[in-house]
Amino acid sequence: MKIFLTGASGFIGLTLLDFLRREGHQTTSLLLPEEQAETVEAAGSRAVRGDITRARSLHGLMDGHDAVIHLAGAVGYGLSMRKALLINRDGTRNTAAAAVSAGVRRLIHFSSVSVYGRVPDVPIREEFPRKKTGDPYGDTKIDAETALEEYAARGKLDYTVLRPTVIYGPGDRLFLPKLAENIRSGRARVIGTGENTVDLIHVDDIARCVTLLLKNACSIGETYNVTNPDNPPWAEFVSIVAGAMGVPAPRGRISFGAALTVAGAMEAVSKITGRPPRLTRYAVRVVGRQYYYITGKIRDQLGFEPSVDLKEGIWKAIAAAGYAPPPKR
Numbered sequence: 001m002k003i004f005l006t007g008a009s010g011f012i013g014l015t016l017l018d019f020l021r022r023e024g025h026q027t028t029s030l031l032l033p034e035e036q037a038e039t040v041e042a043a044g045s046r047a048v049r050g051d052i053t054r055a056r057s058l059h060g061l062m063d064g065h066d067a068v069i070h071l072a073g074a075v076g077y078g079l080s081m082r083k084a085l086l087i088n089r090d091g092t093r094n095t096a097a098a099a100v101s102a103g104v105r106r107l108i109h110f111s112s113v114s115v116y117g118r119v120p121d122v123p124i125r126e127e128f129p130r131k132k133t134g135d136p137y138g139d140t141k142i143d144a145e146t147a148l149e150e151y152a153a154r155g156k157l158d159y160t161v162l163r164p165t166v167i168y169g170p171g172d173r174l175f176l177p178k179l180a181e182n183i184r185s186g187r188a189r190v191i192g193t194g195e196n197t198v199d200l201i202h203v204d205d206i207a208r209c210v211t212l213l214l215k216n217a218c219s220i221g222e223t224y225n226v227t228n229p230d231n232p233p234w235a236e237f238v239s240i241v242a243g244a245m246g247v248p249a250p251r252g253r254i255s256f257g258a259a260l261t262v263a264g265a266m267e268a269v270s271k272i273t274g275r276p277p278r279l280t281r282y283a284v285r286v287v288g289r290q291y292y293y294i295t296g297k298i299r300d301q302l303g304f305e306p307s308v309d310l311k312e313g314i315w316k317a318i319a320a321a322g323y324a325p326p327p328k329r
Helices: 011-022 039-041 081-101 136-153 177-185 203-215 234-245 256-273 282-285 296-301 308-319
Strands: 004-007 024-029 046-049 067-070 106-109 158-164 165-166 201-202 223-226
Touching: 004 011, 004 081, 011 024, 011 203, 024 256, 024 296, 039 046, 046 308, 067 081, 081 106, 081 136, 081 203, 106 136, 106 203, 158 203, 165 177, 165 203, 165 308, 177 234, 201 203, 201 308, 203 223, 203 296, 223 296, 234 308
Parallel strands: 004 024, 004 067, 024 046, 067 106, 106 158, 158 223, 165 201
Antiparallel strands: none
């Protein structure tokens, strides 16, 4: 297949390019005008220039392709609603419109479990109601899904939505490096009891998942939660990360409420100093409560189950990020 990717220069995209090449697919990677093309070209992909927030810049770029994988999106601390709307909502709508204009029906869209509104302690399957909470990322991911549903309802698009939890692995610059820095500082604390399980999936598993979607027409029109159901509790997880770094594991605890207060104070200081806070309220909500994202649907329909062992995946990711201890002499 000839596959067009947005967001291909990120760590998920580069991993996916490698998997797609090994599967025999030809890929085209959309890059912003200022982005370097070397990394995607090294992965065997053809680079083209455009911007998902500028619909005209996409004209003709998808001609002759069989599928589009839409990875591009805005995420992270400090994301404004305006920017999130421009990239996540309008960018998805522009990408879908360009695919339709080029006659490309097949589109795989990367969404997030954030569309559920971070509801703890209840089983969350794909039919669980989406909920806007004022979070720019989660709210605009809902808008993006809605835009695709509108195209599909008009018979113009065969789409699949993936809703992964946090994705980690070599090249991750958001989740694992932040956690590693906090642990290495010696000031990290486990939020709550530490008994709530981690919601993670390795980037290799995500890439393999996408290759399955491309092979199986039964995934058209479907939405899938994706995480590793065998992940450990947070207290055990931070011990694994600390072990990979060769530093002591955090032993202190902080309650969920206290952590929210501390994170709010750090965010306030961040606005004054301009430096990112070590802890955010969003992060506290993600790691400090128990979520139950049910993944039986993708297992039953596609036979997909994560295969990367968490401990092995963390050790390799820590080494790739430069946090592993120096070898003993």
